[in-house]
Amino acid sequence: MSIIKSALSQIAHGHPLVTEFKNQVITLKPLPLPSNNIVLVDYTLEGHDDQYEVKFNGPLDVDLSALFRYLTTMNDPTGSKSFPKYEDVIDALNVIMGHSPRGNSEIASIGRSRFFPIDEPTLRTERQGLGWNEAIRGYFQSARPATGRLLLNANVSHGVFRPAGPAINLFTQAALYNMHTLHKNMSKLRARVTYLGDKGETKRVVVKMIQGLASPYTAKGKEAKPPKVKRLGANATEVEFYLTGPTGSTGLIPNRYYTVAEYFQRRYEKTVNPNLPVINIGTSQRPVFMPAEAVEVIPGQPLQRKLNARETPTLITFACRSPVANATSITTFGRKCLQLDSNEKLSEFGVKIEKDLLTINGRELKNPAIQYKNKKDANPREGSWNMIGVNVLKPGAKIDRWTFVHVDPDPRDKEDVTTVMNEQFTKVLTDMGIPIAKTPMHPQGLVVNTRLAHPVDEMRRAFTEIKEASDGQGAQFVFVILAQNDPDIYAAVKSLGDTEFGIHTTCMVRRNLTKGRGLDQYFANVGLKINLKMGGSNHQLKNDIAIIREGKTMVVGYDVTHPPPGSNSPSLVGLVASVDKELSQWPAAAWAQDGRVEMLGERLREKFGERLVLWQENKNNHGRLPENIIIFRDGVSEGQFQQVLEKELPLIREACTKKYPAGGAQPKITVVVSVKRHQTRFYPTDPQHMTKSRNVATGTVVDRGVTQARIWDFFLVAHAALQGTARPAHYTVLLDEVFRATLGQGAAAANGIQELTHEMCYMFGRATKAVSICPPAYYADIVCTRQRAYMTDLFSDSSDTASVGGASTTSRAGYGRDISVEVHQNLRNSMYYI
Template sequence: MGWAVARGVELQSTCPPRPKKASTLGREIAVTLNTYNLFGMPTKTAYQYDITIVSQNPAKGTTATDPPKRGLVKKIWESKAVKQELGDGHMWLHDGNKLAWSSFKLPRPEHRIQVDLDQEEGRANVKKGKENRHKIFVRFTKDVDFSGLQAFFEGQAPWSEACIDTINFFDHAMRENPSHRYTQIKKNFFQRGEKRFALGKGIEAFKGVFSSIRPSLFANGVRGLSVNVDVANGTFWIAQDLGKALLDAFGCSQVAQLQQKFAQAKAGKEGFDGSLFRRDLKRFSKLHVVDTHRSEVGQWCIDKFIAQDCTEKKFQLGDKNGEKGEWITIFDYFKKTYNITCTRGIPLVKMTKGKETYLPVDVLRIEANQRYNSKLDEGQTSNMIKFAVTYPKERWAAVEAGVKLLDWQNDPYLAHYNVKINPHPVEVKARLLPCPDVTMTGGSIKAGAGPAKGRWRIDKMKFLTPNTQPLRSWGICVIGGPRSLPPDAAKKFAQLLITTYKGHGGKFGQGGEDPWIGPGNLAQGGEMINSVWQATGNKFTARPQLLVFIVNDKNIDVYRRIKKSCDCRFGVVSQVLQSAQCVKLDSQYASNVCMKINAKLGGSTSRATGTALARVNPKFATTSMMCVGADVSHPAPGSGSSEAASFAAITVSQDSHFARYTAECNTNGRRLEMITTQNIDTHFKNQAKTWIMNCGKGNPPKRILYVRDGVSEGQYQYVLEQEVKDMKAVMKEVAPGSDCKFTVVIAGKRHHIRFFPKAGTGDQRTGNAMPGTLVENGCTHPFEWDFYLCAHAAIKGTARPIHYQVILNEGDFGGEELQQFIFEQSFQYARSTTPVSLFPAVYYAHLAADRARAHENTTPVSSGKKGDKKGEDGKTETSGSSNTGKPSTEVNPLVPLNISGGIQNVMWFI
């Protein structure tokens, strides 16, 4: 938990240590990792300095001591005045903000440097108050102590702030040279001139290289630093005329179409400011452009588009003496001054520079290599996936190309500080864990018959448990539209679904094999669902148990409207299908749909049955255990996220095989990462009571395995001190006198570690690691208990293993026991005939959190802070108020599920 120290988090305990013995289950295989080890520590001393810049004319809305924007900071740091004062030959490193390092110790504790960028860039007669002058303070703070980190690796000293300083130094020493040669975005570098891939609507993608340094346990048992190198896929604006970019962004082939959209936005009920057109224009904000109408090119940054065109906006001319003259439109000014005819009927661009600077799009061009930060639409996302997905062979070639791009051997900064990186990748002895059989009613699918390869068929197999109540009252609504399913085809598909479900053991009541089938009209809104509900109920004179909707195409808004009505208004499980799939009458598709329906009706698909767990812990099967998964999802950056809610989902296993789960969700403040006390007290409590009553036969579990969706290392302690503490309080309340032992595991997906198995040990079709590939060294923490597990067989691209970090082990799990249990559970995902990559409890929490967005209560909140700044840039807060656990920014709770039909006790979210 070392990174937490740097964040000022006071730790009361450390994570559990790595088990003394590595796993011996399964068989040993050789795997190459995309990591590279450092050789020892630098011999040259490095000195750390604090950098403060004071601007003579600070930007609007800032003070003189506020740090300038990064682009200006870079200009100031690279100025002649700074280089002359600090010495250009001392190989200074700079983090682009507040810190710098050098092997040269300045003669004084503090140096003050005057920087006049006007003079250095050849600008004369600058108007008073507009000067680009700055003062930079360079203050010595500390020596970088490499011995402290070495002592930590040798187990002779704890992780400390000095270790953090050392890692920070290494990180920036590695970045300095590439940052001068390539486009840098955080830890990613993109080579100029790289081959582009168009994503649509003026956006393109191209590949770069990611690198990050980390403490690691080497394959030979030695502890040190390693560099993780991976492919980076970046999205950028296409460098082109701004007018062409606007046409692309709005799908217009002609300027007249864009003019029409602008006119409609101004004439609309909400006006230009409230229009969708203006909202979509916001993605151009902060974009850097250059003007093309002058001999001396000017650089600008877009503030916004305004509701006036070039013939409507006027400004007052002035003479050389500052005297005000006539008023003139921007159209007439550009025609008179530059002989440029500006395009009428499209919005003008307001710039950030100056109070009232407006330019027409005709004279602006987007600068190259600018990152696109907004959310991609469905078409762009689809194209991005095609571009980004590469099989291991191609990905490894890209990693090697990235290593050549970084060129460590010829890096002058690394050479100056004597930092040496092994150019050969790390190879480890991994384990291929024993694969379980997949058991269903009446038989098992043996590991060798499919599960070990990551895919199996369930033809003629019956589900582990069928629906709890025979299916009798149900209906199928065929929604009208251009691609609507014909009535005869709907009846044929219904019969295929019935036959398939019966074949898998599904139970039907009297009349259940003749469902209500009728049309639906989306124009009716919620009344369409009501009509289907009433018609189905009237046909069977009973409360509907299931409603199926066959839609024309994939539309998230339609999907969520259906789910909200079914879940919250009527309390009935539902299944949404696409007509293009139903018309094929494919038995495999019908079988997949039946897995979902069976789970929603209280059944379970299958369970994993292996022998390894019984060997490593003979008491495993007789020790009662509850599995809990949790996920907090946040809105995507740039999608109105400052006002959008975060969602917390908690799932709890409800049978002894961990095959059935319940889930409850609610809003969780705005960008609040920790699950609030209120959510745990309400939603975990409900599910814990259900477990004790049904699964525990009145008794609480002896063990609780809590697997939390990935949080940063600095937040581990908050998970223990807030979420786990609240869960323990709930268990004490629902089962007084209980002493449930918690084991808490963080499951992380956001990392760049990849497995490249040696020939003959991977999937022959794709080159990926086989399901069950376990890595415990080479990329793991030097002392704490973590591991990487690839539980699935990736169909496309390169498989991403899950990083599991154990942060509490009261349940006394052994290393092999926990790893094998997580692996085997991956074979029990209710709607799949493949093992999944992530522990199912967390996977279900992902599904539930995503589904919960359909349950949003859009009624405005009258109180609470508006415009949370942290929400704007995609950052998250750790917790709410210090004592109550309430969210820092108030949001409405979700519309609750209608539980009158028992929907809360089945897998409604699947």
């Protein structure tokens, strides 16, 4: 950043300019550049004495007026159908608005759009400790085009940052950490290192990367006099290095070993704390040792990994705030952090941000009525209802053979768990209308002890014993009682059950079975999953969705999840499709493709064809293929919308061509993109139209004010957020051959697809509440998550310094499996993943 600042200062000469300090400069008129477009920068800061060449390419014209003409008329004079429009102009506006906060040393930035205050006064109220790290409340901003106007999309954001400040303070705060943890946490932190002059005064301050704590020297080189370090985290009296060369009049004798403490005392007359670890600012092969007093960690360094199971709840609690609190933060702390007021740069470029949040009109769709067996109704309130006194709509296949497995059982609870599983568990399921044998195959359960053997080996032994039971018939269902939430054991259970043994599994945590109170409700929730896995249906809408009730429409959802940056793992695809008009059963397909590739390839044609066959084979469809196909494509960005139509839709049509009679009518197809990861939020203005958590009412739809007239999109808040600020789902219709043909052009088709999407959110089978994203997209995401469980050695990570969610090859589960291996044929056409 400093080098770019220096280069721009040489050529600005009063020209208004902004930059993101990386590869873009926005100016109002051409810059007076040298003939070769190269500016030389003499860089002497941070201990450097170098010269850099900064080369300017371009310029490229950005036509702001063209964007405003488009927003006013919503007509693109070029006739282009691409989306989004005028990306270069929007990008330039984001650079203009981000210049000031990005260039402020008291604000940290992550990516192009997220900014976090790191000045101490703000942090007193806007941060939360996460062990060694800390969460900081910051703000997102991005320019967004809307019909007739340009908007600033701002939202509260939360980032996790690594520790900052003098190393002596950090070591004091981390007194409870062992040296291995402290070494890991210090590694790869950027720090200012103070070098002293002959009389102990500050000579220069250099920015260095911390290797970690001083550790025993393990280099295999031929160094004659290697450093001597007694242990990891050795202090200044325990770290010795060999001094060579002239020493002047310091009293130091060359060609002998000195401790770090001794050297600083003699060389600089500086006494260092003998109780603090010495820091290595060199490399593991060529260490450079500094006392803690000379090192200050630079603030604003984001944590580059996923949070672990202990940290995640803390961040969720910190981020979970009421809509009022978030709205207030945006208009107060947010404006200050983003520097939206009295900003000289914004004024120079003619940008002005209104003081108040935008007020828009929405409408509320009614909560649909829910129906259970024997037409017993449940009327949702704020998107939620209960199952008191009702049975599931349609039971799945009877579970004649089932058993349960104790993982690392607690002797004090084992008998209680056994009693509950033999008596209360089956009673609750039976009362719900789920057929299950009263007695398990192993009344005392099987025991798996992961403390004595590898979890996968122990679980495989248990599954093998189960498979051989009952004259070789094995079990239809295995319930695994976990000692605690353990993702590695969970992954082993699902890998073995889903792909190797072909047995349905459900994991339960022991404390949920021994809590006594509320156990029936817990078992009822588990029962919903069990019934879906066995092919049943839990509930239906009292008034069937109009376009679905005829039994001629198949609904599809698919999603792609990607590995973390820097990982060689594949991207995973999950595809689900309904097989009946009740929208109860959604068999799935899953496969892998090249890492970080969003668009689906040739396998989409094959797997989509299989979904059509499953629909045709369902007895209620009488051998027919669907006349309509509604597809919810999850997770693609606006820049990829056109690729969905150009790359994926043709494969889907080819799959249909192969399955439908030659020369006959092809199905009508509608493609909708569903997105949950966005920054738009809505805050209610009328107490009569809000939930108990003070969010907008369930069923709120917004399709004006923040959308574009030429783009068929809408926001929907189908669910009631129990706490925090509800995040609406954003839906964009890329292609419609179903609703316009059925309901007519204009508002009727728009209303039809909004109502369908809203009512489908009440059809998520494993819950008694509306969900925030429509089930086909939700189910597809769950399928992808399940696929990750089969590859924990590629997708798990516990490193403090690895890339976000980075891959690890030392997963406890260690059950890496080629993703091309299919789910076992016993489960393949079921909702095994739910």
